[in-house]
Amino acid sequence: MLSEARVRGRIRSGRWRSICRGILLAGNGRLTRDQQLWVAVPAARRAARTTLRRLPIDMPAVLVHRTTVLPEAHLQRARPPRTTTARALVDAAGWAAGVDEAQSVLAAGCQQRRVLPEELRAVLDVLPRAPRRRLIGQTISDIAGGAQALSEIDFLRLCRRHRLPAADLQEHRVDAAGRNRWLDAYWREWRVQVEIDGAHHMDAKQWAADMRRQNDVWTSGDRILRFPAWLVRARPDEVADTVRRALVAAGWTPTVPLRHPAQK
Template structure:
């Protein structure tokens, strides 16, 4: 139909309905949705020319000329990706409410056969990990937080960033370590698979037994003397245990799981730390996250503390602290 022959009131109602739909999507709407509302391409061009609307991507317009809100940018990315697209990875976590992390582009996952293309600020990824069953049923289409956290870790720029992302997702209560672990079971081949399994165990705080073996292996590799484990000390509030201790040289290492960052543990941890320090020991903290992604940096500090207190380095972790052979 020639737009000039269509009653002005009818055109206005269609544009108003399209505007209402856009309002549900952060102020953006796709060309396909506009067609469904009876708004023609000619009418879209007229709105853009009149500077009432503006183009966002090739298939998306904003029904205003101001900057997009975060949710508007997320909806624009999904709409540009097509009807099967959804936010994935870190972008899905941010849409879920993740704070303290930014990404330089909004990422959407699409089927392998999709023809959607990336654009400035938009990363469209054809991936074999695409699965419409994991999409959250309300709000902007996005992967469930547990799935998104796993994908974000797999696609992260570094191992450190990978572990950080799944840790943040749990700390900010977007999902649980159990759910992330369940989703991680579907990953069969990836270079970070073992790292992420270990990180999830850390989040579950189920690593006390294996972290001891890992710590001993790191000591052995660096020629450090064998430390004592779970040394008993008595403080004003009763008995507590030190994770790792070289008593001869007064060096203590406290291995912190994720629970040590929670407010309920801050006071007691600080009091214990101060008690040990007042006993003239130096206390170093080693987050399990640090053991995964920055072991060299943390053990360099441990070596320095031992050396400064007179420890002769170069013996293996299997040697006893007094220099006699371990039985």
Template sequence: MRELDWVLFEQGGVLSTKQAVGLLGAGKVRHLIASGRWRRWCRGVLVSHPGELNHLQQLWVAVLSVGGGAVLAGLAAAAESGLRGFRAEPIDLLVPEGRTTASARRHLPPGMPGVRVHRTRSLPQEHLQVGRPMRTSTPRSLVDAAGWARGDNEARSIIAAGCQQRIVTPQEIITVVQQLPRARRRALVVETAQYAHGGATALSEIDFVKLCRRHRLPPPDLQEPRKDASGRTRYLDAYWRAWKLHVEVDGAHHMQVRYWEADMSRQNEVWIAGDRILRFSAWQVRHRPKEVADQLRRALMTAGWVPVE
């Protein structure tokens, strides 16, 4: 019984029918189910209580229902590693290529978040991370999540967020991509990681750096530290030190009163320090790039920059 208690503890009260029979015998398992103490949640998976599943149990049911070496992957695995801001549903699983996706899907449990099963040819040991349940490593999880994202912007957001939240480094992302020659969106993932290495850890900042390159403007320094009047360290979105030009790219949250007032105070500090400041919305950067580039060019030239023809 001690071994059973350990398995139930390790797996959040969820175990496969094969595990249960091996530990207790088929007769005892049938009795526990018939008495209502245990519940058969889906084919091949038992839960050691009759109630609803918590989050951890849902993950275990997903993995055990698929079996065959399945591990948590994508956003589901990244969320378990600490990624914030993304909905980790459906639950993504990776299985070895020899296990067909169709056969795995027949065993998906009802009454749970959706489960997506992906096949992979490449899952080396260094791409796995011990967890409850087993999952892919944080860099591999993010690279896979970017490949499975609904669009390029979501893919870039996932990689940028992982770097911004410091659960992964840009180099770790690039290393995983180099090991996966068939990964989807390889070029986009590497480009985003390289931008993050240069300091662009938000989608709006990445868009801004790309805009500067596209319009042949000098590259700015990103996340430039600056002490405010109270001695706190603030970070400027983009800064051209040689021309003392500071640019802020505002997302939607900047329209909230508490952020708006803080932004005004920070802008005043920049002016007091003698710098020029320009502000653009993230929407302008993405949808009116020529207008943004024109104002940047004129501001830089006013400050002394000479374009190289």
């Protein structure tokens, strides 16, 4: 066993590193991911009892959150100790800086096949006081209904708010070339489809592919509307009005009268 003096000597010489109070690295390299996790466990426990400690520059900061509900089913059998992916995502959504970030976390987890909506629901069911519980529950329902991206969740919210009929999400189609396609939103009864385009659709190759796909849709007899994701979020009323007019033109009868754009 090394004496305190010898330990201090190795730190002063640069052979060892002092990570934070009470934790040493028997080397002088950067922390690996596993080492970061192992340092975070005792550092977080100490922070929970006292104040948050500063950690080395090559390690992400540790932010402590407390919970009174942590059943065994929410823990992984892994080292270092950690929660399940579903519990981690629900917690992250509750702790997020804003609504969009909270919904993005949940949507990304499901889109990347890290977790299923029903697993998120099971976690939420035993957390009656979870932050943003209502928002998280609605987002899980939207994802289960087919919305896998934040832009699609925004579009669903827009349709509900403007009393548009419910659309089928991620509807499977086979295009004219025999390729599998999934439509962002589709009203089968009126043969109207909506595509929400992310930033990658601005790429020249993607743009050409989008045009071919749009031509396939039109020649099949369907109507197609395309909106950039930013427009769905920034101008929801404009998007809703366009969708409404397309549905009416296709034969849908709205429950509230159409408002002319010039009217206030």
